[in-house]
Amino acid sequence: MPNAAAVNTLTLDVVRKGDVAVVHCHGRLVAGTTDVLYPRVRELIPECKRIVLDLTDLSRMDSMGIGTLVRLYVSAKTAGCHLELVNLGKQIREILGLTNLLSIFTDMCEQGVTMRF
Numbered sequence: 424m425p426n427a428a429a430v431n432t433l434t435l436d437v438v439r440k441g442d443v444a445v446v447h448c449h450g451r452l453v454a455g456t457t458d459v460l461y462p463r464v465r466e467l468i469p470e471c472k473r474i475v476l477d478l479t480d481l482s483r484m485d486s487m488g489i490g491t492l493v494r495l496y497v498s499a500k501t502a503g504c505h506l507e508l509v510n511l512g513k514q515i516r517e518i519l520g521l522t523n524l525l526s527i528f529t530d531m532c533e534q535g536v537t538m539r540f
Contacts, residue, residue, distance in 0.1 A: 433459045442472040449480040452488030461491050468495075468502045479510040484518055496527065 433456035436447040444467045452460060467474055476492075492508070499506040508528040511519070519525040 435463055444471045445475045445477055447477045451483040453485040454487040457487050457491040464495050468499050468504050473505045476508045477510050478515055484515050
């Protein structure tokens with residue numbers, strides 16, 4: 424049986440170029456891992472005009488993950504920063520669609536845009 428800690432991990436790779444940051448998320452954005460994403464992205468908001476969360480390698484998200492994304496969106500918008508999600512997998516797209524949040528986060532991902540830095 425897999426180690427629960429290994430299954431419920433989230434790692435981030437942040438690439439900055441000027442006032443744009445791309446955060447590559449790997450793993451699961453679920454209860455117990457949201458404390459990895461929120462503080463790391465929150466610290467980028469004052470320095471960046473645009474933050475892109477690349478969810479190519481995000482395999483699962485639950486309600487805690489959705490709440491974290493909403494908190495980050497509100498913080499970014501308040502600070503004049505644009506937060507967007509790209510490269511959504513099927514499960515992530517479905518859960519954001521069911522909660523009517525897909526259009527808020529996906530200016531570019533609707534067109535299947537892949538961002539590379």
